[in-house]
Amino acid sequence: xxxxxxxxxxxxxxxxxxxxxxxxxxxxxxxxxxxxxxxxxxxxxxxxxxxxxxxxxxxxxxxxxxxxxxxxxxxxxxxxxxxxxxxxxxxxxxxxxxxxxxxxxxxxxxxxxxxxxxxxxxxxxxxxxxxxxxxxxxxxxxxxxxxxxxxxxxxxxxxxxxxxxxxxxxxxxxxxxxxxxxxxxxxxxxxxxxxxxxxxxxxxxxxxxxxxxxxxxxxxxxxxxxxxxxxxxxxxxxxxxxxxxxxxxxxxxxxxxxxxxxxxxx
Amino acid sequence: xxxxxxxxxxxxxxxxxxxxxxxxxxxxxxxxxxxxxxxxxxxxxxxxxxxxxxxxxxxxxxxxxxxxxxxxxxxxxxxxxxxxxxxxxxxxxxxxxxxxxxxxxxxxxxxxxxxxxxxxxxxxxxxxxxxxxxxxxxxxxxxxxxxxxxxxxxxxxxxxxxxxxxxxxxxxxxxxxxxxxxxxxxxxxxxxxxxxxxxxxxxxxxxxxxxxxxxxxxxxxxxxxxxxxxxxxxxxxxxxxxxxxxxxxxxxxxxxxxxxxxxxxx
Numbered sequence: 001x002x003x004x005x006x007x008x009x010x011x012x013x014x015x016x017x018x019x020x021x022x023x024x025x026x027x028x029x030x031x032x033x034x035x036x037x038x039x040x041x042x043x044x045x046x047x048x049x050x051x052x053x054x055x056x057x058x059x060x061x062x063x064x065x066x067x068x069x070x071x072x073x074x075x076x077x078x079x080x081x082x083x084x085x086x087x088x089x090x091x092x093x094x095x096x097x098x099x100x101x102x103x104x105x106x107x108x109x110x111x112x113x114x115x116x117x118x119x120x121x122x123x124x125x126x127x128x129x130x131x132x133x134x135x136x137x138x139x140x141x142x143x144x145x146x147x148x149x150x151x152x153x154x155x156x157x158x159x160x161x162x163x164x165x166x167x168x169x170x171x172x173x174x175x176x177x178x179x180x181x182x183x184x185x186x187x188x189x190x191x192x193x194x195x196x197x198x199x200x201x202x203x204x205x206x207x208x209x210x211x212x213x214x215x216x217x218x219x220x221x222x223x224x225x226x227x228x229x230x231x232x233x234x235x236x237x238x239x240x241x242x243x244x245x246x247x248x249x250x251x252x253x254x255x256x257x258x259x260x261x262x263x264x265x266x
Numbered sequence: 267x268x269x270x271x272x273x274x275x276x277x278x279x280x281x282x283x284x285x286x287x288x289x290x291x292x293x294x295x296x297x298x299x300x301x302x303x304x305x306x307x308x309x310x311x312x313x314x315x316x317x318x319x320x321x322x323x324x325x326x327x328x329x330x331x332x333x334x335x336x337x338x339x340x341x342x343x344x345x346x347x348x349x350x351x352x353x354x355x356x357x358x359x360x361x362x363x364x365x366x367x368x369x370x371x372x373x374x375x376x377x378x379x380x381x382x383x384x385x386x387x388x389x390x391x392x393x394x395x396x397x398x399x400x401x402x403x404x405x406x407x408x409x410x411x412x413x414x415x416x417x418x419x420x421x422x423x424x425x426x427x428x429x430x431x432x433x434x435x436x437x438x439x440x441x442x443x444x445x446x447x448x449x450x451x452x453x454x455x456x457x458x459x460x461x462x463x464x465x466x467x468x469x470x471x472x473x474x475x476x477x478x479x480x481x482x483x484x485x486x487x488x489x490x491x492x493x494x495x496x497x498x499x500x501x502x503x504x505x506x507x508x509x510x511x512x513x514x515x516x517x518x519x520x521x522x523x524x525x526x527x528x529x530x531x532x
Binding site for chain 2: 024027028031038039041042043044045046047048049050052053191193195198199240243244247250251254255257258261262264265
């Protein structure tokens with residue numbers, strides 16, 4: 001741990017990338033505590049980059065997708081929130097708060113298995129107040145054939161029977177496979193044109209550390225709506241169009257940077 | 267090491283991201299061998315993302331920058347190649363080949379110090395045939411005041427007296443500091459608008475695993491040119507304009523993806 005402490009001490013608080021570096025530190029700590037896989041660090045870096053060219057804020061397209069996502073979760077018969085190491089390391093409290101407020105269970109679904117990893121994530125989430133945690137008992141798992149890798153092992157009370165799967169962070173081609181089993185998929189992915197983003201029914205292109213608090217806020221607004229009002233929100237949402245709007249935002253950002261970026265020069 | 271082997275076995279060769287995953291594996295192995303810092307994994311992920319939106323190929327702007335970079339290295343009085351953990355892990359052979367062919371020494375210049383790390387990188391580069399390795403003997407280092415962090419400790423025979431510093435991969439605000447000491451900086455950075463990219467005299471926006479082989483090829487073309495011919499190449503190169511051209515390429519790529527990305531859907 002010493003080495004990492006050293007790393008942190010070299011980062012002054014007025015560093016222009018301080019917030020980003022703080023979450024980076026959480027991910028590195030997560031790896032040391034077995035919660036995050038090594039490849040999860042690289043995935044985090046990819047996210048950082050896309051967040052950067054999206055201006056590191058929740059844009060209007062993301063807000064629309066978040067609203068539709070909450071409506072779909074409220075309408076679902078058997079919704080489930082799929083949890084991986086990165087989301088558990090980055091925002092365990094917000095993840096648990098959303099799960100509890102929605103009354104939707106969390107299911108651990110890991111690509112990389114390693115001794116002690118499930119236990120570490122379980123402890124992290126239970127410390128944050130998780131009450132309904134699935135995907136823990138490996139002996140009771142069932143398989144979903146459409147999924148490859150370790151992810152095919154799912155909980156019979158969770159992803160297996162779910163009609164709506166919320167995938168806060170994704171690291172593979174799972175949204176395609178879940179779609180092919182007839183489930184609806186809500187994804188959070190900073191890459192707007194990943195296979196995950198394209199295949200999902202609702203794609204939230206934003207940083208998970210901003211998305212979960214926003215979902216909790218929106219849930220307070222929507223939880224008392226009637227079914228037909230929630231359906232109207234869903235029907236007014238077009239995922240493809242929304243992703244295309246995100247791509248336009250990236251283009252606008254890059255255009256602005258063509259002169260702006262050089263203003264740091266003397 | 268077992269865990270990482272497991273990770274690799276789960277990646278089929280026909281995976282659409284196979285090449286990218288192979289380099290990712292090199293970086294993860296590098297971390298286990300002390301060559302790469304934990305934060306180096308995240309930096310690698312950021313690079314992956316920018317490479318992705320540049321179409322994962324060496325574009326014309328990068329080729330122009332590579333040519334100017336080789337010309338500047340040939341014209342320099344005291345050129346130096348600065349080495350960090352990621353470049354040593356990703357392409358040690360090409361790095362050493364370029365150093366030997368140019369007759370320019372390699373200098374280790376690390377942000378994160380850790381016991382055994384310098385030794386690990388030294389061994390990696392010497393196995394690849396490195397003959398002239400600086401920045402190894404910490405007792406003989408001198409400081410450059412303009413630089414912050416561990417990077418301020420430099421070799422009196424290398425970066426300290428250099429007129430041209432080639433920084434194949436950068437993880438801080440060093441190009442600004444080096445510029446302020448009057449040195450010329452050549453940077454390879456997949457982020458075209460990082461502070462490194464903006465401050466450098468010559469910014470190569472491309473993946474290091476493609477840049478080094480291209481530099482070796484270009485070196486064969488340029489090594490017999492006269493000084494005024496090399497100067498002409500340099501004078502015809504405009505770094506700001508070149509970076510702006512890269513930004514236009516990214517915009518073009520994103521535009522193309524607005525429909526293209528959705529073609530994977532049935």
